[in-house]
Amino acid sequence: MKLNKLIFALAAASLAAGAVHAKEVVVRIGHAGPLTGPAAAFGKDGENGARLAIEDANAKGLKIGGDTVKFELVSEDDQADPRTATTVAQRLADSGVKGVVGHVTSGASIPASRIYENAGIPVITPSSTSPKLTQQGYKMTFRVIANDLQQGNALGKYAVDQLKAKKIAVIDDRSAYGQGLADAFANAVKAAGGQVVGREFTNDKATDFMAxxxxxxxxxxxxxxxxxxxxxxxxxxxxxxxxxxxAKFLTGDGGCTGEMIKMAGDALSATTFCTQAGIPLDKMPGGTAFRTQFKQRYGNDIHVYAPYAYDAMMSVIEAMKTANSVEPAKYQPSLKALSYQGVTGPVAFDQNGDIKGGAITVYNFSGGQWAPIQTLQ
Amino acid sequence: METFLQQMLNGLVSGSIYALVALGYTMVYGILGLINFAHGELLMIGALVALQTISLLSSAVPGLHPAVLLLAGVATAVPVCMAVGYLIERIGYRRLRNAPRLAPLITAIGVSFLLQTLAMIIWGREFHVFPQLIDTAPMQPMAGVVVSPLQIFTIVVAFTLMGALMLLVNKTRLGRAMRATAENHRVAGLMGINANGVIAATFIIGSGLAALAGVLFASNYAIAHYAMGFTPGLKAFTAAVLGGIGNLPGAMVGGLVLGLVESFGAGYIEHLSFGFLNSSYQDIFAFMILGAVLIFRPSGLLGERVADRA
Incomplete structure (x- = not known):
């Protein structure tokens, strides 16, 4: 009996203490992407970008709904695998995160989006560009990067109109990303009057393409x-x-990386072209500053998507600020109506959750790096 | 016709690498009846150790001849893999030699994960570029068919190693001991053969071959990665089964056949199926051939010749 009283007294005391001190609420936001496996570099990059946004927001000591909010990143590894992605999504939903930045690959994002939709947690992908993701009619799915339809379209048209390629062969890796991009490209080539002379397939673990x-x-x-x-x-x-x-070699944003230059070595030439959704880092409104900050924090350079992951995380936080609530049901409408000036440019979403006016940039290999030659809106 | 010859050449290159790895599977199976699923990881370790040596050496002593670098890479990769192979056998499998068959099999899968994770910790998750130290510039021996010195080197090295292994197994004392142990390691022990030593030697030789296969693989595709051993390991295992697991010439034939089937499969599956199937079915095609072979010849192309398996 005495013990019970003691516990009661302690509980009362701690309640009283809580009422006196300013309350600090911990808000957990998830990040999901591949941290192991072949696409690990992309996942780590996204995680670093998202963490940077959280650290910036925490440094400001934001007050939402009267409480000081401390954001916390919960990072999960989906191995870029559709099945693991659903497990990870469920785990994030169960752990009570208020929003998710991710997933990195389309193959993971698409199955995971249903789980977030059912759990009512907004998810913003920094890099999944498959058109299918936002065609599902989900209220909780957002994307801060142009999708593959736009990217494939732009490059297909560019190949026929500007590069004067008439016969074009198309290969993809049968992943949701590769397939979506290649289909959009092939359709754009045909629409522009070009001819698709071969349609071949490989997989995302292959090394031998000789056949x-x-x-x-x-x-x-x-x-x-x-x-x-x-x-x-x-x-x-x-x-x-x-x-x-x-033949000229063309590829999408998955091959438009510094890694690609390393991996392909002297096989790249002035006849290699690639596209990236979005605009080059140094042409982003906050690009240069972001790179400096990123390098200072992590000691390595940005892979590709870190600025997008940063903007995705900031969009969640901005929407929470506008709605003055960290509850997903309350801040989702503000996310839908968001107008935020991010590192990568203005962030605003259309009715599908796709970014408005997503830009596509065509790059050409020259002087040992990817040189932007044209940005298409 | 040129395309056909080119596909044949492509198949020979990948097939000869599969064959080298398949030999390791088949030697261990022949002696212990164990499928050493960790064998593919030795290919990966071989490639990454060689890469490490080559990059250290080329930054310490710039301007070395590429052949010297490659030899130095091989000279470290092979002993390291041999040591790893020996340790796997000594620590992982030896105690389980008389356990039910599933126990060493599961252990092998565990060892495979362990090695992959260790490699990930040591070399990181990213893809590394493996320097192509042998010329890859295409030569045209005949119109429409191109071959690079690296590809010729790959085929020549693989065949030389296979020949040397056959000599070792069939002509030397160690080979005779291996064949005896394969038949029955207890009886071989009674005849004065050090069965443990022979089994260890088998693992060491197989691992050395895997290391060399790893260097050849990485050189050909200019890539090295902690998970690179999985796919060729699986393919080589398939090749070993195709040729008749436990049978040395079978592993070589199986490897080459698998390489050729894959290459022709990717190249001609669309014509063969009248446009119904495409190259996304190339792996299925290879496994359809495997299925067909095993239906008609359940013990593989050359069969498991119990009397002289090794």
């Missing part, structure tokens, strides 16, 4: 397009050279 390239070589294409990531695009470019192919 499909040999088959493509026999059709003497003007250009070869690859929809997939740099870990395959690099060896693929090398093997094209090894087979003595002189």
């Amino acid at each position: 499909i390239l040999t088959k493509i070589k026999a059709t003497t294409p003007d250009a070869v397009f690859y929809g997939g990531m740099d870990a395959q695009a690099g060896p693929l470019a090398r093997q094209m050279k090894q087979l003595g192919m002189t």
